[in-house]
Amino acid sequence: MLFAEKPKAILECLLFATAMPLSIDEIASVLELSLEEAEELLFQLMREYNDSDRGLQITLLAEGYQMGTKPQYAPYLEKICRPRSNPLSKPALETLAIIAYRQPITRTEIEAIRGVRVEHLLSTLIERDLIKEIGRKEGPGRPILYGTTSEFLIYLGLKSLEDLPPLDKQQDGIR
């Protein structure tokens, strides 16, 4: 073998710990090797990673070489990075419906309709990209006004808010 283990271990560290892809020039300069030597070392390490049953891979991107996870394992990473994908609860849907039909609307106004506190429901809806703050209401405390997002329309397959089914007029009289 041409190289001792050590330069390969260093190269492994470099690919692991850098945020951006590494060019062969950078690799050669840190390892104090010629470009050819650096390349040979890199290819050796790439074979060890990519041709094995390991979970990680080293790939060449436009800007250089980078260590990452093999794409087939992405679902497991999603599972641990984004554990929340539960469907919305009924209270959350009710709150969303109120906002959709009454926007712009403040929290207090929503609570007046629902009769219960909605603070945590609003956070959930914001987190799920369904509603957002769209301004402030004039008056004491200048409360936040909420409205629906463009993602909300996309999820429901609507072109615009006007596409929301109309309501029975009389019932919408509650204020």
Add this chain to the structure above:
Amino acid sequence: MLFAEKPKAILECLLFATAMPLSIDEIASVLELSLEEAEELLFQLMREYNDSDRGLQITLLAEGYQMGTKPQYAPYLEKICRPRSNPLSKPALETLAIIAYRQPITRTEIEAIRGVRVEHLLSTLIERDLIKEIGRKEGPGRPILYGTTSEFLIYLGLKSLEDLPPLDKQQDGIR
């Protein structure tokens, strides 16, 4: 071999990609294995990493497992990686130590031990995610109680709070 390659590859991805150390419970849940199976798989992977000439290691930190570079390669990484945040100043470390050993503790109690005010040091430590508010002390003013975070354990390379070096090893006459 007890396991197919795949769960080990997934485990490798998980340890690579998660920012915080992973507990054995989390590993078992993502891999859909029993705790014993997850542990055996993990130990197998740890041996492959730690007992070899590779540049990476898997260590127990903050009651979880994390992948990192072996310390002997730090000089090469310094050249190319983002500079690390500065080490803590002595007063900050002193304050952190008092919180670590005496938590939960209020600001006034810390100041009684250090003999100097610590307000700005507490903000620094909170900003660096090393301490956090963990409650309120009963009594007048209900002062904030501080405690250390998991980032604190990671920062000092500790497995858990019990891994802190003993404080009272020297003569501890009066208590």
Add this chain to the structure above:
Amino acid sequence: MDYQIRLESFEGPFDLLLHLIEKQELDIYDIPIGQITDQYLDYLWAMDQLDLTIAGDFLVMGATLLSIKAKMLLPKPPIQTMEDEMEDPREELVIRLLEYQKFKAIIEELQIREMQQREVYEHPFNVENFLSGIKPPNPLRGIGAADLTAIYQEMLEVLTKVEPIHELYTEEYTVATQMELIGKLLSSKVEGLFFFELLSENLNITSIITTFLALLELIRLSKVEVYQEKPFGSIRVLWADNKL
């Protein structure tokens, strides 16, 4: 001055005191308080002469030392009480010094660990980047616009059935919700608000009375303070926590 040491190099008064004790190999359990007090104050004078600001914490300790010194000079009562001896005025100081010393002693070891862990680099994984590449699951999967409309209609129907429309006002105002509302409004207003500003647009007798009761309760709990500039003038309400 016997020691050429700058005050700023000490973490605090305990650090300076421990330095003086260790340097002269004094017994921490039997501190010659007169000698230590003089040396400690010498440092403060020296700092003062250099026009350096002395942290208040150092001055407080100076005063404490002087007070201990004074107590030690007081004549001891001729007959000791039977059970215990007179409390040593130095005791509290010694306890605190010993406690501080423990932490001072552990710092070096923690620093070593800090430096060791700095040698270990983690993968700079950016969750945000990773997740931006993954389409988040549709939180509304299985739900159409019509379903949302139905949910809304149903909710309105329930509301209209249960109570006549005008009754909704009484549901809206309870002392508890008004207290919360007042807190929300006031806590963001350092200059406070007039009482009428606390009332919502829906002025009716229930809302005014409930808001007034809520205000009285908050006054009782010392959460708010109220001022009236002249008799029959407008009542200004201030959130007590905002005063600090």
